[in-house]
Amino acid sequence: MRLDNELEPVFSAVRNVINVASCAAMTDNTRQKAGVTAVVGRTNVGKSTLLNALLGEKVSIVSDTVQTTRNVIRAILTEERGQIVFLDTPGIHKAEGDLGKNLNKMARSAIGGADSVLLVLDASAKPWQEDEGWMRRLMKDETPCVILLNKMDLGGDFAEEYKKIWKDTAEEKGATLPPVWVEGSALNGDQLPELSEALFEQIPEGPLLFPEEILTDYPRKLNISDVIREKYFDRLHDELPHCLAIWVESIEETPAKWNIQAEVYVERHSQKGIVIGEKGRLLKSVQYQAEKELQEMYGVPIKVRLWVKVEKDWRKNFWILKKLGYA
Ligand SMILES: Nc1nc2c(ncn2[C@@H]2O[C@H](COP(=O)(O)OP(=O)(O)OP(=O)(O)O)[C@@H](O)[C@H]2O)c(=O)[nH]1
Numbered sequence: 001m002r003l004d005n006e007l008e009p010v011f012s013a014v015r016n017v018i019n020v021a022s023c024a025a026m027t028d029n030t031r032q033k034a035g036v037t038a039v040v041g042r043t044n045v046g047k048s049t050l051l052n053a054l055l056g057e058k059v060s061i062v063s064d065t066v067q068t069t070r071n072v073i074r075a076i077l078t079e080e081r082g083q084i085v086f087l088d089t090p091g092i093h094k095a096e097g098d099l100g101k102n103l104n105k106m107a108r109s110a111i112g113g114a115d116s117v118l119l120v121l122d123a124s125a126k127p128w129q130e131d132e133g134w135m136r137r138l139m140k141d142e143t144p145c146v147i148l149l150n151k152m153d154l155g156g157d158f159a160e161e162y163k164k165i166w167k168d169t170a171e172e173k174g175a176t177l178p179p180v181w182v183e184g185s186a187l188n189g190d191q192l193p194e195l196s197e198a199l200f201e202q203i204p205e206g207p208l209l210f211p212e213e214i215l216t217d218y219p220r221k222l223n224i225s226d227v228i229r230e231k232y233f234d235r236l237h238d239e240l241p242h243c244l245a246i247w248v249e250s251i252e253e254t255p256a257k258w259n260i261q262a263e264v265y266v267e268r269h270s271q272k273g274i275v276i277g278e279k280g281r282l283l284k285s286v287q288y289q290a291e292k293e294l295q296e297m298y299g300v301p302i303k304v305r306l307w308v309k310v311e312k313d314w315r316k317n318f319w320i321l322k323k324l325g326y327a
Pocket residue numbers: 042043044045046047048049050061062063064065066067068069089090091150151152153154184185186187188
């Protein structure tokens with residue numbers, strides 16, 4: 001398995017956990033497989049939905065609003081045959097301020113350190129330039145890859161068009177390593193066992209990297225902020241585009257409950273009113289919905305308190321991006 005330096009921010013936690021976990025988790029079973037798979041593809045094709053479906057639990061934010069996955073999330077699938085550590089990368093998006101650039105960099109660098117790549121394409125939609133871009137990139141590196149033609153439940157009208165693009169480009173570039181194509185649906189689970197099979201095929205034999213019970217090492221604060229952000233997206237849809245961010249300031253754990261304090265960043269005063277809502281209704285409803293979901297996730301009673309802050313142009317402020325985990 002290759003763990004490259006360029007993936008330092010992504011893998012440092014992995015290495016720590018590997019060290020801690022090695023005694024507990026590594027077995028002498030050399031027939032077991034273990035590796036890192038980067039999940040790539042443009043925004044909204046269903047990468048997060050897929051990870052959630054493969055792991056059977058909610059590990060990543062899912063929304064109709066494009067580009068919701070801002071952090072690289074490691075989800076870990078452990079089965080008898082081995083373990084796959086998934087890197088969930090944001091879709092390549094038109095660069096927009098520093099945030100856009102950082103996202104693009106993260107997505108591109110993810111491939112470098114992985115044993116294999118899972119490219120997700122939306123078979124219900126015409127190929128985008130970005131889809132073709134990903135295919136070209138995978139061919140160039142000759143990375144072992146599985147391509148999921150997702151959303152086949154919607155008819156899969158464009159599945160053949162994607163395959164043709166691969167074929168034509170591979171001929172033109174002289175690429176020899178063919179991908180494994182799987183046609184399925186992350187939403188209804190169709191062909192997901194076949195997809196797992198193909199993914200396990202592509203990773204090397206080796207001992208488990210993480211203890212079996214760990215599903216994701218995504219830091220808890222970032223996970224909580226994703227849940228809160230998702231509740232806002234559910235209510236605001238396109239009204240507030242990508243100028244909203246959540247920072248979990250503290251999690252106080254008492255025997256009776258967890259008290260979570262979080263800040264909601266917006267860029268302008270006019271946006272403050274929107275996220276608070278009339279008589280604070282929207283804010284209260286987001287708190288309530290987030291508490292409900294987090295309670296289920298962590299199995300403890302949870303109180304969420306949100307504070308709205310105006311940070312002009314936070315998306316261009318390196319320190320704020322760093323604090324939020326985007327830089
Ligand atoms: N019909 C159908 N819809 C799907 C399928 N997979 C995902 N979706 C929907 O597509 C939308 C986007 O899914 P996400 O999982 O958030 O997409 P993503 O690729 O992670 O998006 P980013 O986080 O923006 O990179 C959601 O509304 C999903 O419910 C599928 O197999 N069939």
